[in-house]
Amino acid sequence: MIDYYFWTTPNGYKIIVFLEEAGIPYRIIPVNLSKGEQFDSKFLQISPNNKIPAIVDYEPEGARGPIAIFESGAILLYLAEKTTQFIPTELVARTEVLKWLFWQMGGLGPMLGQYQHFNQYAIEKIPYAIERYKKETKRLFTVLNKKLDNSQYISGEYSIADMACYPWILKYHFLGLQLDNFPNLKRWVDLLAARPAIIRAYKKGKEINTTPTVTQESMKFLFG
Ligand SMILES: N[C@@H](CCC(=O)N[C@@H](CS)C(=O)NCC(=O)O)C(=O)O
Numbered sequence: 282m283i284d285y286y287f288w289t290t291p292n293g294y295k296i297i298v299f300l301e302e303a304g305i306p307y308r309i310i311p312v313n314l315s316k317g318e319q320f321d322s323k324f325l326q327i328s329p330n331n332k333i334p335a336i337v338d339y340e341p342e343g344a345r346g347p348i349a350i351f352e353s354g355a356i357l358l359y360l361a362e363k364t365t366q367f368i369p370t371e372l373v374a375r376t377e378v379l380k381w382l383f384w385q386m387g388g389l390g391p392m393l394g395q396y397q398h399f400n401q402y403a404i405e406k407i408p409y410a411i412e413r414y415k416k417e418t419k420r421l422f423t424v425l426n427k428k429l430d431n432s433q434y435i436s437g438e439y440s441i442a443d444m445a446c447y448p449w450i451l452k453y454h455f456l457g458l459q460l461d462n463f464p465n466l467k468r469w470v471d472l473l474a475a476r477p478a479i480i481r482a483y484k485k486g487k488e489i490n491t492t493p494t495v496t497q498e499s500m501k502f503l504f505g
Pocket of ligand 1: 290291292293314319331332333334351352353354390502503
């Protein structure tokens with residue numbers, strides 16, 4: 282059994298998608314970021330960076346007791362290796378998946394997050410910051426659109442690279458972007474959105490929360 286510490290954000294959806302795809306037993310433990318539950322001392326023992334997602338695996342291979350994991354890239358990689366699914370074993374193909382997983386973790390997620398922050402949430406509107414992250418966001422969308430020129434999925438077969446990128450690309454409308462300008466991304470989003478596991482994952486998310494996480498009230502938790 283896996284305990285999944287989740288909230289309805291892009292990084293949160295990555296893992297619920299994996300768990301649904303792999304069909305492994307899990308239990309969702311909501312961490313309401315709007316109420317500051319990420320700072321609860323019990324949660325901090327599992328995720329010392331006070332962020333979701335995090336998991337506790339009660340049946341890890343070769344370990345004596347439960348194992349706690351935070352950072353969505355590390356969790357995806359752990360689950361892929363544990364289940365031998367959604368990552369190839371052959372070195373070159375595997376590295377192709379890891380390249381794009383790390384690209385998402387180091388680029389797509391943080392840059393889009395900063396763009397939304399400065400454009401939408403920051404009380405002081407700083408034109409340089411807004412422009413900087415907007416350009417980066419568009420550049421990253423262009424890079425992934427190009428990568429999908431000749432392939433159905435990001436790295437060969439459907440993999441954890443797709444699962445990592447999908448919830449972030451879905452934010453395009455919040456970022457004021459149109460997928461019509463990125464036809465390969467549009468095709469890929471439509472392809473993934475039709476997957477039964479992805480439909481189930483987003484349905485489960487909606488059962489947990491349908492309200493915006495960032496509100497006037499929650500800003501004190503989220504932005505210090
Ligand atoms: N690099 C981390 C980022 C996680 C992250 O930013 N989580 C956000 C939600 S998407 C969070 O929990 N924020 C709460 C906070 O900062 O207090 C990962 O990929 O797991």
